[in-house]
Amino acid sequence: MINGERTIERPLRWGMIGGGRTGQVGYKHRTGALRDGTYQLIAGAFDLDAERGRDFGTKLGVADDRCYATYQDLIAGEAGREDGVEVVSIATPNFTHFEITKACLEAGLHVICEKPLFFTVAECDEVAALAASKGLIVGVTYGFTGHPLVHQMAAMVAKGMLGEIRIVDMAYTHGFNSGDDDSADAVKWRTNPKTAGPTFVLGDIGTHLYYLSEVVLPHLKVAKLLCDRTAFIPSRAPLEDHATVLMHYDNGARGRLWVSSVDAGNMGSQRYRFVGSKASVAWSDTHPDQLVYQVQGEPERILHHGMPYLEDESLACDRMGALHTEGLGDSWANIYLWIAEAIDAAERDDEAFLKNHHYPGIAAGTEGVRWLETCVRSADAGSAWVDFE
Amino acid sequence: MINGERTIERPLRWGMIGGGRTGQVGYKHRTGALRDGTYQLIAGAFDLDAERGRDFGTKLGVADDRCYATYQDLIAGEAGREDGVEVVSIATPNFTHFEITKACLEAGLHVICEKPLFFTVAECDEVAALAASKGLIVGVTYGFTGHPLVHQMAAMVAKGMLGEIRIVDMAYTHGFNSGDDDSADAVKWRTNPKTAGPTFVLGDIGTHLYYLSEVVLPHLKVAKLLCDRTAFIPSRAPLEDHATVLMHYDNGARGRLWVSSVDAGNMGSQRYRFVGSKASVAWSDTHPDQLVYQVQGEPERILHHGMPYLEDESLACDRMGALHTEGLGDSWANIYLWIAEAIDAAERDDEAFLKNHHYPGIAAGTEGVRWLETCVRSADAGSAWVDFE
């Protein structure tokens, strides 16, 4: 159980780039970071509108003179202070991730970045090298993977409770873009390749699916895949608002993944099913507190978070205890905590700790971008099978 | 509401081939046929074991001398009687469907046959011609499509309540063949191409999905498809115990269909989701009494069978009334009733009636076989896209 006792010596001095009043995701970052006293929000370049950003920041408790107009100002302003920020979260549109991340790392700051990380694997590799050379951490906010029952699934797979994995079934679909009006700010940049990168829903929501499957099935590798994507609203082309990806894993397992933002009316959001030769587990973020565990030939079992019968790996990251709902905020809090621990270890040059410490870092971010590149390659080849390499 | 009042003049004189004591499906045929007094079971060749078949048949109330050892005996024996059977149901393994159907039609009997109908489209065409020349009906027992909420979905699509159809998502998966022991009678013949035909789960359960989608979406045609099939239990190859089919419809809609008998522990059975530009409907035979209707941007709606707010097409085939569960037997009863009405019309040469009368007939059976042939063609080409023609 996580009960708020700090696992690192002192709070990290933390700043935010983006995530202002009009954004959707800023609050998730803050509620994740500020839960355990592990981060202190002391600076920010929250908004393209500098005045609005300042007003917002001060209402968050940030000092007026540390609410910056631009990320460059933030880096410069904080660099001169003894109590300057040491880690920065980036919650801006995709096309800015690469340049901001590089600038922060150059300035000696750890980075926590939204997904999809960058546009290309080449960019990921460049940043990975830079971070490594500086001894800095790059975390990626795959915010759903902090749920205790995700780690229950991973532990069950690791212990062989499902048998050999055969089938991976994943979907993240909603219908909020069923109509053709893309004028809202949060939609406009996501449907434009210049600002969103080479994908829309594959990057926006598909990467969540793919990363979570890596957490649960770390031993499986995709061998080849096929991506069939389309834009039901033509103005979104060449980006997609709907895609299906078939995957063959190296052990012979079959995967299918569906992402869509035109699945009219769907409030089911994410759902996962991992099937082995003996049993399966299924989880959805709609009702994240329960896990369906089905052993062939036995009654279905519903496992509830926080119950003593769960694996230690799941109980270790439970916050609310049985019967009390864990929300998305609790999941983000775990992600932020794990990244804080990585940063703390990096500061202490504790390589042994880092070796065994699990958190979504640069490798996970890179793998997500590689998967997106491969999906686009398949789609561009006429939705053909392509090797994943 | 169906309340048991006979819609045809008199009960049809009915016989069964197969469907004996050890089979799984015979009871479903009988409970479907005998619900409304539309059929009278008066003859049968129920079992390969003639003695057991006779014992069984008499316990069903069939006269001892009309429990035949073989289907040939049944045809011959009944032909000589003034009160001989006029329609026969075939509930035998796939490889016998074609020869028995032909023999029955030759003898002037209407036929009701299990799915998948035959092995090839050529066989279907031959039988269709024979039936047409004789003025006889061939019904196919797609037993799930009698559910009133299936017809609610069809009516909603027809009335444009979903908008333009964009996405078709279908699955029928279970885990009863997760293990490698195929020695049970009902499994053995299904996993052998000589007795099952060119597919296992695609034919056994996938054809249910495909036909139901035709009922709901009669105006959509598959333009091309891709089938990825595999046998997780190697001895089942070249047949499959798991397959995914992607489909592009002629209006641009995208479909995906999943069938599996190694989806360990899954008790969810069939589930369908039809998504349009405005709204979607979802239905599963696990909880067949309710339909999920989701208009983008509005609260989800759960529709219950038998309620006055449903479309007339759905209420017309309701048997139990609101709050009272309809079972699979009720669905089969509707299928059998609709086939009886077709037979009655054929006997009366009522072409006008037949023109507008909906039931799963030879055309539906043929379309299912064509879909299977196309799936196999795709799989054989390396899970490549192939035109559906």
Next chain:
Amino acid sequence: MINGERTIERPLRWGMIGGGRTGQVGYKHRTGALRDGTYQLIAGAFDLDAERGRDFGTKLGVADDRCYATYQDLIAGEAGREDGVEVVSIATPNFTHFEITKACLEAGLHVICEKPLFFTVAECDEVAALAASKGLIVGVTYGFTGHPLVHQMAAMVAKGMLGEIRIVDMAYTHGFNSGDDDSADAVKWRTNPKTAGPTFVLGDIGTHLYYLSEVVLPHLKVAKLLCDRTAFIPSRAPLEDHATVLMHYDNGARGRLWVSSVDAGNMGSQRYRFVGSKASVAWSDTHPDQLVYQVQGEPERILHHGMPYLEDESLACDRMGALHTEGLGDSWANIYLWIAEAIDAAERDDEAFLKNHHYPGIAAGTEGVRWLETCVRSADAGSAWVDFE
């Protein structure tokens, strides 16, 4: 598994009183009775409107001259025939049950009657004595108790899988009478004490709950109870459209039971929860194919009908097999089958069989009426505790 093989020598010659075209319950009787070839419908007095009843009966396949205008005519007409009915079902309003049942028994006919059986325990006792003296069966159509999972619960309780029973929680509520318009035929007689007897919802739906609890918990007896009833639509007083009953059982267990026809919008219908010192089971007729089994401290279990892990008592009365939904019609079919077996045994004077044969008979019907009388006694005493005796 029930597969349609007749368990009695020959079909019973069966007639119906009531249950005509405009009634709600007639089809349930017929689909229950005609499923297994155990009954043959050969006569009826279906309707107060004799002409409509005749038209209806002939459409059910009953001979024109055996469609009678009144139940008296039916009794008289059939008495004179060698092939006359031997058992009659009564599906008429409550106030006629007693007189028709007595008349049928006097004429030597077995009776199957709707619930609540009669108005008073005294009437029940009189009929029980009459039936006993004639060697005739009186069955009561508690139609939900044929579900295989009801018998699974009973077997689990009997085997001690729940531990000592502590809590019984039952409800049967709907909202179809939320409005104040009681002019529909099916409502009018139910809200008038002259035609309905001393209760409305307690008798109409509460007796289903109470009888099912007796099936599951045959060893528990109610020691005292308290009934709080009210009529939210004043014109229904002194009858109730809403009632709560608290019960103390002789072993110290506590029960609560809720019935309502003004539970606006509720489509949940019946739900049951039986809690013991170790575990609980919960079942609802909304999703009758699954049973929730919860052992304290272990994952919840969902049991599905027809699965081999169930108790023999449940599998014995399964009709559709796993994954295939059982409907209310299947449950009625079991009730009718068990009553047929009782009638057959009574005809054969097979007392040994009858001793161990479970079906809802005159004792169950009497117990239901006794419970209603006690509820009314409590309510009349100001919703006070009264002994159940």
Next chain:
Amino acid sequence: MINGERTIERPLRWGMIGGGRTGQVGYKHRTGALRDGTYQLIAGAFDLDAERGRDFGTKLGVADDRCYATYQDLIAGEAGREDGVEVVSIATPNFTHFEITKACLEAGLHVICEKPLFFTVAECDEVAALAASKGLIVGVTYGFTGHPLVHQMAAMVAKGMLGEIRIVDMAYTHGFNSGDDDSADAVKWRTNPKTAGPTFVLGDIGTHLYYLSEVVLPHLKVAKLLCDRTAFIPSRAPLEDHATVLMHYDNGARGRLWVSSVDAGNMGSQRYRFVGSKASVAWSDTHPDQLVYQVQGEPERILHHGMPYLEDESLACDRMGALHTEGLGDSWANIYLWIAEAIDAAERDDEAFLKNHHYPGIAAGTEGVRWLETCVRSADAGSAWVDFE
């Protein structure tokens, strides 16, 4: 939407009494209070074991010298500081609430206290008078009532969307005390009247139900009630581990409420159903993100938190946005926020604000204790009806 912008000028200086490492509820207080930068945790008397409390407090970031051994030390130590605490949360066993609250108020501190507030209404009245005389706030942590959909229900009732309220159905049951081992710390004090007060489950969980119903139905008053309580584990008597309460409201509505800690295996926790003459709403904290809204005669509706179709009152307190699960922590955060706003207003003597500001305060706490007293009075009278006054 709540996005973390502080609604009060500065963070409140906050301390905790109880809620240490071994307690269950401390983390909920902290995660509630620290979400929005509205409170700063700067002092605590966390644990009866002073050393463990100090170790714990420093790991929460509290200065070593402000981790006190006792609440008296905390009050004394902080009183002498300019930056001393101004509000204190009490998360200790019930029997200490009264004395600690009084001491804090006497020292000029605002108080946030666990439920049930005190043992008697007399104590509540005494504290209310004291707080009023000092201009201090007493908040009560009815932690579930911060959920946005609770306020959706309240708004729907207020706007007449349900019609006249007729039925209130509430339950909070679990099975964690099904066994007879009460030796665990968290159980031991709860089952002893000296430390728990006159009730066990009624106070521990029943008060949550009762308060939430007051939030949703502020215009309804209980006129009389009947409480039937029992201890299935005899050593718990005279306290109860199971109780049912029937209530008659002043408008004629009927309520029933069930609490139990021996409902073996139940993971359903809290569930509420409010039924009016036209429609009903149902909510459970198991799936708190959805609300079932049932208009009689229309399809059921499922409402999801954060969706634009909800009432303003619900959207105003949403934190995560549609599709993203709100957890119990989010609900607590709202409660703590509303109490902070009350404290801030009290400090500013802003009576106009306080008049219209909704939060669980001393009146709510008193009403809960009055309800408990009345339940005990009924139970002691043989589970008889008693007036609620």
